[in-house]
Amino acid sequence: MSDKPDTAAAERADLKLRTRWLHSAATITEALPYMRRYADSSFVVKYGGHAMGDDAAAKAFARDIVLLKQVGINPIVVHGGGPQIGKMLERLGIKSSFIDGLRVTDQPAVEVVEMVLAGSINKQIVGAINAAGGNAIGISGKDGPLIRARKLTKTKRDPESNIEKVLDYGFVGEPESVDPRVLYLFERSDFIPVVAPIGISEDGDTYNINADTAAGAIASAMRASRFLLLTDVPGVLDKDGKLIDRMTAQQARALIADGTIHGGMIPKVETCLDAVDNGVEAAVILDGRTPHALLLETFTAHGAGTMIENPAFAGRGTERQPG
Ligand SMILES: Nc1ncnc2c1ncn2[C@@H]1O[C@H](COP(=O)(O)OP(=O)(O)O)[C@@H](O)[C@H]1O
Ligand SMILES: CC(=O)N[C@@H](CCC(=O)OP(=O)(O)O)C(=O)O
Incomplete structure (x- = not known):
């Protein structure tokens, strides 16, 4: 041969x-x-209930968070769990409804919300990060207390009568203040905080806070370099379904006004706009189901998802090149 x-x-x-x-x-x-x-900057990562997806995606997410910490970034994970809360409420026969993307939460429901978010989901994420070689610690907004909440007050104009109606969401809260001192402790250690979006009022009432809103308030209080929101779409899509890789606040508002951005994406984009208005360098909406989306966004020139940039920080890692 x-x-x-x-x-x-x-x-x-x-x-x-x-x-x-x-x-x-x-x-x-x-x-x-x-x-x-x-190095030494804070990244607030909102991990949505839909993004949690399958076991492999959850493991990849946990590995990415550990890697961010290993290279000197301070990741702060704030998680959701809307679909998981929905399943538990159904199992327990407790009815809940949504108005404009927010769950109307009565007393029995808020107990379940806290149990699912601060209990099972929080500990699942903590477990996954620890299994990936990290040292995660789970807390809720009640610890510290990190998040002081007040009852959400919202009004909506009834299109038929044109009368402004007060919406009662029950035990749904909005962050009144965020005290980041508990998070500073984690910055100086190996520990990675994993935060459930539950708040506590001055009177000691427990409030259910939308996870995007809680994460945005924490990102602002931490003056985070990045506010990364992991969801179940590649980012913000234009009217032809194409990914928009970066947007100014003005463009975002125009897309909301013309209906291209609708449903659950409206509060998400508005939360990003608030965060960049409050000193966060840039917010990015990206697909949590894509393996290692966090790493691609953080460590490559083309990034991943849609970036909403704070003009004051233009060019500080916010430039994007075609992928
Ligand atoms: N222009 C848009 N681009 C991308 N997604 C959009 C847009 N407008 C509305 N959406 C919807 O927003 C959803 C994401 O919001 P939401 O379901 O609240 O996410 P999460 O549960 O991760 O917080 C997407 O799954 C999509 O259906
Ligand atoms: C007030 C309100 O709607 N709270 C949310 C909290 C969880 C959440 O926001 O989870 P996702 O990020 O997975 O949607 C809820 O009860 O579903």
Whole structure:
């Protein structure tokens, strides 16, 4: 038998290996400046109930969070769990409804909300991060207390009577103030905080807070470098369904006004706008179901998802190149 075919196969294998090395080296070279830029800065990561998806996606998310911490970033995870709360309420035969994306939450429902968010989901995420080699600690907005909440007051104009009606959401709260001191403790340690979006009022009442809103308030209080919201779509899509890779506040408001941004994406984008108005460098809405979306967004030039930038920080890692 001639040895020619073996030599050709060996050359092909060698070329494949070198190509892989070159590719890995290029990836590391691209990531290094970002690692330097973000060292010691805080990233608030909102992990939505829909983004939690399957076991593999949850494991990849946990690995990404551990890696962010390992390269000197301070990740703060704020999680949701809307679909999981819905399932538990159904199992227990407790009815709940939504008005404009927010769950109307009566006394029995708020007990279940706290049990699911601060109990099972919080500990699942803590467990996944610890299994990935991190040191996570679960808290809710009640700890510290991190989030002082007040009852949400909202009004809506009835289109038929044109009368402004007060909406009663029950035990749904909005953050009145955020005391970030408990989070500063984690910044100076190996621990990664995982926060359930539950708040407590001055009177000691427990409030259910939309997870986007809670995460945005925490990102503002921490003056975070990045506010990353993981959801179940690639980002904000234009009217043709194409991903918008960056938006100014003005563009975002126009897309809300013309209905391109609707439903659950409205409060999400509004939360991002508030966060950048309050000193967060940039907010990004991205697909939590895509493996390692967090790493791609943080450590590559093309990023992932839709960035809403604070003009005061333009160019500080917010530039985007076509992928
Ligand atoms: N322009 C848009 N681009 C992308 N998604 C949009 C847009 N307008 C509305 N949506 C909807 O917003 C949803 C995300 O909001 P939501 O369901 O509240 O997310 P989460 O549960 O992750 O907080 C998407 O699944 C999509 O159906
Ligand atoms: C007031 C309100 O609606 N609270 C939400 C809290 C959880 C949440 O926001 O979860 P996602 O991020 O997965 O949607 C709820 O009860 O569903």
